Amino acid sequence: MVEKEIKEKKEQAEEKAVEIKKATLKKKEKTEEKAMSSGQQAERMINDFLTSIRNRQEDLSKTLADYTTAMQKPLADVVETDDEIIVKTDLPGVKKGDINVTLTEDSVEITAQFEEEYSEEDVDYIRRERNYGKTRKMLKLPAKVKVKDAAAKFEDSILTINLPKLEKSKFTVDIK
DSSP states (O other), X not given: OHHHHHHHHHHHHHHHHHHHXXXXXXXXXXXXXXXXXXXXXXXXXXXXXXXXXXXXXXXXXXXXXXXXXXXXXXXXXXXXXXXXXXXXXXOTTOOGGGEEEEEETTEEEEEEEEOOSSOTTTOOOSOOOSOOEEEEEEEEOSSOBOGGGOEEEEETTEEEEEEEBOOOOOOOOOOO
16 A cells, blocks of 8 residues: 555656646746747837838938038029029129029029139138138029020129929820
8 A cells, every 4th residue: 555655646746747847848938938029029129210210311311401501602592483483592792704504494503703802821811701712502493494584683792593484284184
């Protein structure tokens, strides 16, 4: 009988050991799953972050471009009406003959020659912000224009260029 009890106790102990081993494996699997899901969560967060940066990079690039081009001289305004695009550029101290305007259907290039007031040897500049020498401004237009019908005038140091828009061709489509 003692042998039988020992045998039963041994079997019970083995069953308990198997149960403990199974429980330990389950815990280990759950821990690995949690670790894996945490890793997946971290990866997802990083991917979302990178996607967000990529999307905002375009906005940042545009803002930086707007800021840096706004600081380029000569300064210019571009106004669009229903019929034309008007470009106004400040060119203080420039003579009419020192201005050149080149047009395409979708852009304007303005070059101007600013004359030196003083020779370099005559003065020591403490601060120098005004343009001297040749300057160039290239503007992309918001619509195509009639290059041959463009008009420009230069009054009070302001160059105004009127650019009539190309009429948009409208086509009617027969519906069958």
